[in-house]
Amino acid sequence: MxxxxxxxxxxxxxxxxxxxxxxxxxxxxxxxxxxxxxxxxxxxxxxxxxxxDGEIGDFDLPLDPPGTAFQKKVWSEMLKIPAGQTKSYGEIAKILNSAAQPVGTACGANPIPIIIPCHRILAAGGKMGGYSGLGGLETKTALLRLEKALPHEQQQLDL
Known part of the structure; x- marks a missing residue:
């Protein structure tokens, strides 16, 4: 490959x-x-x-991540979240008539992070939740800062 x-x-x-x-x-x-x-x-x-470099927020690439039917539904919903915006695990779960925990599990199994923007999924109340990429929450925070998707006070904090 x-x-x-x-x-x-x-x-x-x-x-x-x-x-x-x-x-x-x-x-x-x-x-x-x-x-x-x-x-x-x-x-x-x-x-x-x-x-x-901050020139684009979303990607235009043919994707076919390996995963279960449910994971692919979650990843498809992630791709609908534009750069600079976020959704919660619960919001995605509601769309898919599921629970938040399986959505979080699918996020953690995302084989194409960044391009399929699992970093745009937050826990309830705007909390960061988790991130399975190298660097964990520091990386998730960096990606959200790049997209200016954090509240202003969090943009300024060194999380």
Whole structure:
């Protein structure tokens, strides 16, 4: 499977493609011999760099994350949340006629974080909840700050 790595403000990232779609984004750098520049991976890396530079908020890439039918429904709802906005686990659960805990579990299983914006899902009352990416809540906070999705006072705090 073709993979391509990039440096980002939240750590090194590697994007993986299979059959013309993005299937994962992982923290870490793969060795040069494993990397393969395809048009799709170059487009993904370009969009990620533009995202981190604040030029774009959302991505336009073909995605096919591996997961259960329920996980895919949760991830689909995440993709509907525009940059700069958030929803709660409970709000997503209500849309899917589910409970908040399975939504949180699906968020934690998201194989394409950042691009599928699980960081835009918060706990009740605007609390951060969790984040399974490298750096945990620090990374989630950094992504939300980048998108200016935190309340003004939290934008200023060093969480």
């Amino acid at each position: 073709p993979q391509l790595s990039l440096h980002s403000p939240v750590g090194d990232l590697t994007v993986t493609e299979e059959d013309g779609v993005i299937i994962s984004l992982d923290w870490g750098w793969v060795p040069a011999e494993w990397q393969n520049r395809t048009p799709l991976l170059e487009r993904a890396v370009d969009q990620l760099n533009r995202y981190f």
